Amino acid sequence: MKFFLVTLLVFFSAVCVAEELDLEANMKNMGLAYKNSVRATSIEVFNTSIDEFIHLLEKARTADFKQHKTASLEGLDKVIKQANLAKELASKQGLDAAKVPLKSIDDLRKKYHELHEPPGFWQLLFGK
Numbered sequence: 001m002k003f004f005l006v007t008l009l010v011f012f013s014a015v016c017v018a019e020e021l022d023l024e025a026n027m028k029n030m031g032l033a034y035k036n037s038v039r040a041t042s043i044e045v046f047n048t049s050i051d052e053f054i055h056l057l058e059k060a061r062t063a064d065f066k067q068h069k070t071a072s073l074e075g076l077d078k079v080i081k082q083a084n085l086a087k088e089l090a091s092k093q094g095l096d097a098a099k100v101p102l103k104s105i106d107d108l109r110k111k112y113h114e115l116h117e118p119p120g121f122w123q124l125l126f127g128k
Contacts, residue, residue: 023063030056038102043090046098050087054080075112079105 033053040046057080065072082101090098 021059021063023060026056026060026063030060034102034105037086038099040095043095046090046095047087050083050090050098054083054087057083072112075108079108082108 030053033049033056037046037049037053040049057076061073061076082105086098086101086105089101
């Protein structure tokens with residue numbers, strides 16, 4: 001019985017380690033889902049793409065951010081809010097209305113990605 005429990009424990013701990021989020025791959029998939037939602041020409045395609053985008057955003061919230069964790073989560077929450085607004089507008093007013101909040105997502109992406117960029121040459125030389 002002890003052998004069975006130990007084996008079960010080892011198996012589940014290995015599964016948990018394997019499920020650690022690959023944030024870089026997740027972000028690339030988010031970018032693709034975002035582009036697909038922006039380029040959508042039908043409500044069905046838009047809804048599929050925006051649902052995937054929201055799912056990936058929520059998955060990204062579980063990442064282990066080494067730096068700027070609070071700001072990173074804040075940025076993800078803002079993007080999720082805009083994506084949900086776009087989905088709501090798509091169902092009520094159509095695709096054109098949904099694309100307005102999608103444009104602000106790109107601005108948020110730029111702002112919050114700056115937090116994780118390595119310092120440039122001049123920053124290293126002279127500081128911030």
